Amino acid sequence: MATLTLNSPGTTARSPWAGFALRRTWRLVVSLAALVTAAFAMIHLIPGDPVRTALGTTADPALIAARRHSLGLDQPLLKQYGDFVGHLLHGRLGDSIGAQMPVSEIISSRLPATLQIAVPAFVLILLLAIPVGMTAAVLTKDGRRRRGELAFTGVTGFLGAVPEFLLAVGLIAAFAVAWPVFPVASRGGMDSYVLPVLALTVVPAATLSRIVRVETLRVLGEDYMRTARAKRLPARLRYLRHALPNLLTSSLTLGGLLFSSLLAGTVLVENVFAWPGLGTTIVQAITEKDYPLVQGVVLVYGAAALLITFAVDVAVAVADPQSTVRGS
Amino acid sequence: MPHQDQDTSLRHRLGRTLRTPIGVTALTACLLVVLVAVFGPVLLGDQAARIDTDAINRGSSAAHLLGTDQLGRDIAARVVVATRLTLRLTLLAAVIGVGGGLLLGVAPAVVGRRLGRLITATVGVLVAFPGLLFLLFLATIFGVGSTGAVFAVGLAMVPPMARLVQNLTASIAGSDYVAAARILGVGRFKLVVRHLLPNIAEPSVLFATQAAGGILVAFSGLSFLGLGVQPPEYDWGRLLNEQLNRIYVNPVAALAPGAAVVLTGLMFGLVGEVLAQAGGRRAPQAREATPQQVKPQDETAPDGDGGALVRARDLRVTFPGGRRAVRGISLSIGVGEAVGLVGESGSGKSLTALALADLVPHPGRVCAGTLRFDGHDLRADPRLGTELAMVFQDPMASLNPALRVGRQLAEVAEVHLGATRAQATARAVDRLGAVRIPLPERRARQRPHEYSGGMRQRAVIAMGLMGEPKLIVADEPTTALDVAVQQQVLDLLAEVRADSGAALLLISHDLAVVAQVCERVLVMYGGLIVEDLPVAQLVGGAAHPYTRALVGAVPTMATDPGTELATIPGRPPEPGEAGAGCPFAPRCERARKRCHDDAPELAGFGPGQRVACWYPVDAETAVAPAQAASHGAEATS
Numbered sequence: 010m011a012t013l014t015l016n017s018p019g020t021t022a023r024s025p026w027a028g029f030a031l032r033r034t035w036r037l038v039v040s041l042a043a044l045v046t047a048a049f050a051m052i053h054l055i056p057g058d059p060v061r062t063a064l065g066t067t068a069d070p071a072l073i074a075a076r077r078h079s080l081g082l083d084q085p086l087l088k089q090y091g092d093f094v095g096h097l098l099h100g101r102l103g104d105s106i107g108a109q110m111p112v113s114e115i116i117s118s119r120l121p122a123t124l125q126i127a128v129p130a131f132v133l134i135l136l137l138a139i140p141v142g143m144t145a146a147v148l149t150k151d152g153r154r155r156r157g158e159l160a161f162t163g164v165t166g167f168l169g170a171v172p173e174f175l176l177a178v179g180l181i182a183a184f185a186v187a188w189p190v191f192p193v194a195s196r197g198g199m200d201s202y203v204l205p206v207l208a209l210t211v212v213p214a215a216t217l218s219r220i221v222r223v224e225t226l227r228v229l230g231e232d233y234m235r236t237a238r239a240k241r242l243p244a245r246l247r248y249l250r251h252a253l254p255n256l257l258t259s260s261l262t263l264g265g266l267l268f269s270s271l272l273a274g275t276v277l278v279e280n281v282f283a284w285p286g287l288g289t290t291i292v293q294a295i296t297e298k299d300y301p302l303v304q305g306v307v308l309v310y311g312a313a314a315l316l317i318t319f320a321v322d323v324a325v326a327v328a329d330p331q332s333t334v335r336g337s
Numbered sequence: 338m339p340h341q342d343q344d345t346s347l348r349h350r351l352g353r354t355l356r357t358p359i360g361v362t363a364l365t366a367c368l369l370v371v372l373v374a375v376f377g378p379v380l381l382g383d384q385a386a387r388i389d390t391d392a393i394n395r396g397s398s399a400a401h402l403l404g405t406d407q408l409g410r411d412i413a414a415r416v417v418v419a420t421r422l423t424l425r426l427t428l429l430a431a432v433i434g435v436g437g438g439l440l441l442g443v444a445p446a447v448v449g450r451r452l453g454r455l456i457t458a459t460v461g462v463l464v465a466f467p468g469l470l471f472l473l474f475l476a477t478i479f480g481v482g483s484t485g486a487v488f489a490v491g492l493a494m495v496p497p498m499a500r501l502v503q504n505l506t507a508s509i510a511g512s513d514y515v516a517a518a519r520i521l522g523v524g525r526f527k528l529v530v531r532h533l534l535p536n537i538a539e540p541s542v543l544f545a546t547q548a549a550g551g552i553l554v555a556f557s558g559l560s561f562l563g564l565g566v567q568p569p570e571y572d573w574g575r576l577l578n579e580q581l582n583r584i585y586v587n588p589v590a591a592l593a594p595g596a597a598v599v600l601t602g603l604m605f606g607l608v609g610e611v612l613a614q615a616g617g618r619r620a621p622q623a624r625e626a627t628p629q630q631v632k633p634q635d636e637t638a639p640d641g642d643g644g645a646l647v648r649a650r651d652l653r654v655t656f657p658g659g660r661r662a663v664r665g666i667s668l669s670i671g672v673g674e675a676v677g678l679v680g681e682s683g684s685g686k687s688l689t690a691l692a693l694a695d696l697v698p699h700p701g702r703v704c705a706g707t708l709r710f711d712g713h714d715l716r717a718d719p720r721l722g723t724e725l726a727m728v729f730q731d732p733m734a735s736l737n738p739a740l741r742v743g744r745q746l747a748e749v750a751e752v753h754l755g756a757t758r759a760q761a762t763a764r765a766v767d768r769l770g771a772v773r774i775p776l777p778e779r780r781a782r783q784r785p786h787e788y789s790g791g792m793r794q795r796a797v798i799a800m801g802l803m804g805e806p807k808l809i810v811a812d813e814p815t816t817a818l819d820v821a822v823q824q825q826v827l828d829l830l831a832e833v834r835a836d837s838g839a840a841l842l843l844i845s846h847d848l849a850v851v852a853q854v855c856e857r858v859l860v861m862y863g864g865l866i867v868e869d870l871p872v873a874q875l876v877g878g879a880a881h882p883y884t885r886a887l888v889g890a891v892p893t894m895a896t897d898p899g900t901e902l903a904t905i906p907g908r909p910p911e912p913g914e915a916g917a918g919c920p921f922a923p924r925c926e927r928a929r930k931r932c933h934d935d936a937p938e939l940a941g942f943g944p945g946q947r948v949a950c951w952y953p954v955d956a957e958t959a960v961a962p963a964q965a966a967s968h969g970a971e972a973t974s
Contacts, residue, residue: 043462047474054478062480151699170602172554174561175595178581182588193585232734238696239729240749240800241722250748254739273469277558281581292562295477303477310470318465328739 029326037319044311048304049093053086055300063106063298076106080301102305107297112305115290120309122196123286127275129202130209131268137214138264142221143256147248149222150229161222168215174277177208181281194283205282209274213267220263224256231255258325265321269314276310351615359614363607370604374424377417385414396587404587406579412590415576416597423572423601426487426565427553433491434498434552435545441495442502443533446510447525457503463496471496472555476564486565490555494548501544505537543612550605557598573597645669646807646840647693651706654688654697660911662688662701664864667939670808675834675841677851677872679887680861681909686844687730689861690812693842694721711807723753726801726839728811728830732793732818736785742796743769743781749803768799771836772829791822798829806837812844827854848875848891857945860884863910863920866939869947880942880953883921919950927952 052059060076061068074083080103081089096103102112149158171179184204185193192201228234229252237251279288287306294302354360378385389409396404403412441460445453463471472493479485509515515532523531559565560574561581568575573594580591647670654663663685670676680686692703695715708715711724721727729735737745746765750756756764762781769777772795785793794814801809811830815823831854834841845851851858852872860868860881868881879885886905907924919925922932931951939949 039458040462040465044466051474051478055480167603170550170606171599172558172602174558175577175599178577178584178591178595181584182592186585186588232729232731233737235696235698236727236729236735236745236797236800237737239694239721239727240752241719242748242752246748246752250740251737255737258739270467270469273467276469276473277562280562291473292564295473295564296481300477303473307470307474307477311466314467314470315465 033319033322033326037315040315041312044308044315045094045097046090048308048311049090051304051307052080052082052300059298059300060106063300079104097308102308103301105294105299105302107294107299107302112302115302116287116305116309119285119287119290122284123275123279123288126202126205126209126278126284126286127272129206130213130271133206133210134214134217134267134271137210138217139221139253139257139260141214142218142260143225143248143253145218146222146225146229150226162219165215165219168211169219171212172277173208173212173274174281176211177204177278177281180204180208194281196285205278205284208278208281209271212274213264213271217260217264217267221256221260224260224263225252227259228252228256254328258328261321262325265318265325268321269317272310272313272317351612354611354615357614359607360611363604363611366600366604366607370420370424370601373417374421377420381414381417384411385418386410394583394586397589403593404590406590412576412580412593415571416573416593419572419576419594420597422566422570423553423556423574423597426483426490426556426572427549429487430491430494430552430556431545431549433488434494434548435541437492437495438498439502439534439541441499443506443529445503446506446533447529460496460499460503464500468493468497468551468555469558472559473564476559481564481567483566483570486556486559490552490559493555494552498541498544498548502537502541505540506533509533509536543609546605546612547609550602550609553598553602553605557594644672646672646674646711647842648707648709649693649705650708652689652692652708653704654685654692655702655704657700662864663692666861666864666866668859668866668869670840670842672807673834673838673840674857675843675855677855677858678842678844678861679846679848679851679858681846683909683911684861685864686846686861687812690727690810690842690844694725694727694810695719696721696727720807722749723804724807726798726804726806726809728794728797728801728809728814730813730816732790732797735797736788736793738785741782741784742788746781746796746800746803749800753804764803765799768802769796771802772796772799772833774799789822790818791825794818794822794826795829798826798833802833802837806839808840808842809833810842810844813846814843815850816845816847823850830854848887860887865920865936865949867921867949869939871945874943874946878943878946880946880948880955881921881950882925882927882954885954927954 055062058073058077060073060080060082064073064076077083081092084092100113102116104110105112105115108115145158145161148154149161181193181204184191190200191204195201233255234247234251237247242251275286276288276291278284279286280292283289287309291303291306291310293299294306355364387410389405392401392405392409394405394407395401395409398404401411401413403416406412406415441456445457448456472489475489475492476485479488510533515528518528518532556565557572557574557577560572561578563578566572566575571579576594577591577598580587580594584591647668649669650667651665652663652667653661653665655661666685666689668676668689678686678689688697688701691697692705693708693710693715695703697703710720713720719725736742743762743765746768747756747758747761750761750764751758754761766777766781769781774780774792774795780788780792785796788796798809798814809830814830815826818826827850830841830843833839841854843851843855852875855872857869857871858875859866860870860883862883868879868884870879870884875884876888879888883905890904905924910920910923916933917936918933919928919936922928925932929952935951937949937951939947942948942953
C-alpha cells in the first residue's frame, strides 16, 4: 500500500502542494456555490406560481398567500437568496409543504437508510473490481489468452451496459421470486440488504474492473516493474507491492465519477426495493410538488457528489503526489 | 479541404465495417427495432388497448404470452407497441441534447473571449454533478409528464456533450486553416458551418450514438419512477412501473420491458462501435505473425579462459515474425573485468544485456547454447538481484514512484538474504550512504520524486549493492542525465567496482564513456559482435571498418571545431532484413563480393583482439576514417 504521509517540511515539493490545494478547494467552493444557487433558483424557474401548483388550483387564496409568506416568496429576490444561504449555514432547509415538518428532520431520518446501502456497495465495488481487474490483466498480459480476454471484456461490457434499476428487477425476479432466498422489497433484517447492495454494486464494479485491467496493463509495462523483476522479487510482491499502489491512483481518478454516480444510482434502486431512503423521498417529493423538500434532497445529493470527487482527488494526490500535483 | 477527404474515406470505411460480423449484427438489430417501431402499433395496437375484464392479472399463457395487466390488456402487445413512443421520445431528447451540446460547445470558439470562458466554466461545473441528479432537478422544474421529461433528459445530456465539443473545437480552432479563415475575414457563422462543424462531425456523431443508449435508459428510469410518461400513454419504463408490484405473481411481465430497454441500449452501443471502427477510433487487433524457425548459425566458442565470470555462447534474441535482434553472439566477461558494449541504436546491445538478465520484454525470446554465470547455468539458477545487478537507462522511470526509496532497496535483502525488516532497512541506509547520497536515513524515507535524476541513478546502483554483486550490467546508465551528473555516476561505478571487485558490462552508444571506464570493448552491429578489442586499441588499432568509422564519428578536444564531423552514410539494418553476407557490407567502402555473400566469423586478429571481417583494416592499409566514410556511399552503389 502507498503510505499516506505528507512531505516533511522543507522539501522541494512544498509549493506545488499549496497550489494544488488552493486550486482544488477553489473548484469545490465554486461548485458548491453553483449547487446552492441552482437549488435556490429551482423554485423560481418552475413555470407559474409554485405554491399554487403545489396546493392545486382550487386552494383557498388566503392559504396560498400564507404559504407564500411562510416560504418567503413575497420578499424581494435578493433578500430571499440571502435568507436561503443564511438559513442553510445554520442547517435550516425550510419546511416541507406536504408533511408540514422541517426538511432537515425528514432528511436526517431518511439519509441513514441510503447510506446503509451506498457505503457497503462502495466498499464491495472496490473489493471486487480491483482483484478481478488485476487478475484479468495478469492473465491476459502481452496478448496471452485472447479468448479469456474476449470473455472478460464481453461479460463486463454487458454488465456495465445494464442499467442498475433493471438489474435490480432481474435480481428480484431471480433471487426473490423464482428462487426465494431474499425478501422482495422494503428494509428489514440483514438479508433484505443483499439485493439492493448487489444491484448497486454489479454495474460500477464491472466498469471499474475494466478500468483496473487497462491500468494494470499500463503499469506492468512501466520501467519500474522491470526493475522489480531485476530484483528477482516473487510475483506476489511484484503485483501487490509494486503494481497495486500505482494502478490504484490512476484507477481511482478514472473511477471517481463512478462513485458520485453511485449515490445517484441509489435513487432508482431504492424505488425498486421500496427502500425508505432519500431516493424514494425525492421522487415522492417531485410527484407531490413538495419543492422545499426537493431542494433539500438535491442539496444533499449534490454536495455528497462534490465531496466524494474532492476526496478522491485528494486521496489520489496524497498517494501519488508526483503526477497529480503537477498535472492538475 | 481536410474534412472532405475524411468524408469519402469514412463512407468507404463504413461500408467495409458493415460487412464485418459486428456490422451485420448492428444493422440487423437496427432494422428489427425500426420495423417493430413502425409496424408494431399498426398490427398490435388494438390488442394492446383492448380491455378484457374476464382476463385481469393473468399469468403467462398461450393466449397472452406475457400475461395481462390490471385491465386485462395483453402485456406482450403493449411491450411491442411501446417501442414507437420509447424510441420517439429517446430521439427527441437526443436531438435536444446534441443540439444544445453543439451550441454550447462551439460557442466559446466564436463569441467573445470573456463570454466564452464563462460558458466553459459553467459547463465544467455542470459536468461535476451526476447526470441523474441534474435530471431530477430538471424534472422538478419541467413538471411530471412526457414533454417535461423530454426536455429534462435532453438538457441533462447537454453538459457532457458540450464538454466534448469544446475540447474538439478548441483543438481545431487553433489550427492554421481556421486562423487563415479568420484573417481572410470569414464571418463567425460561416466559420462554424464551413470549418468547425464538418471537422467535429465524426466524433460528435459517435458520442451521440453512444449517448442515445444512455438517454433511453434515463428516460426509462424517469418513466419508471412515475415522473415521465403518464397514463394512458405508456413507454417501456411506464410498463415496468405498472408491472413491478406484480413481480411476485408474474415476473416475466416486469422483465420483458426491462429486457427491451437493455437490448435496445445494446443496439445503440453496437451502432456506436461500428461507427467507431469505421472512424478508425479503435485500433485494429494486431495480428502476430507466427515465430519463424531460426536457422542455427554456427559460431565457434570463444577461446576465453575457463575462469570467466560470464560465458554466453550462441546467444539469440528473436521476435515473432522472424525478426532476429541478436543473431547468435558469444561473449565472456572475466572476474572483475570492465567490458563495454557499443553500437548504434538497434544494434542489439541493450537486448544482449537484458538477455543475460532474462529481462527481455514479451514477445521476445531468448535462446543460447551456453549461458553460464559464476559456474552456474543462469537459466536454471538465476542470480539476478543478488549477484547480478542491473542499472537502467532512465532513472526517472526505473524507480517505483509509489514506494519509498529505502523500502525498494530493503526488499532485496528481505527476499533474498533472509534479513528482518529492521536489518534490511539498516542495510538500505548503509548502501545509500555508500553511493554518496547525503543524509541517507532521511533520504531512505523519501519517495523517488523527491530525488534528482543523478541521485535516483545512485539509488538504483545502491539497489544493486544490496547483495554481493559479481557483475553489474549498466544499460546506458548516463544517457538520460545532465552532462555534469554523468561524470559523477561514472566515477561512482568505477568506485563501486574497486570496492566490491564486481565485473561491469557497460552498454553505451558513447565511445568516450566506454573508453574512460572499460578495459575491453565489444562492438555490435546488426545483432552481431563485429569486433572485440582492448580499449587501448580503439584509437588506431581497430580492425573492423565499422569500428573505425565509429571512432571517426567521435569528436575529441583535439578535433578542429571548423572541420565537419564524420558520419557513417546509410543506415543500420532492421532486425528483420539481415541477409546472408556481412551486415555492414552495404555501408562499407571496403566491401567486395565475398562480403555480400558470406558472413565473416569472429576470429582472432591480434593479441586480445578478435574481428569479424574478411578484409580487416591493419595499421598499414588503414585509411583515415573520415575519408573512408565519405567514400562509403559510392561503395554501396
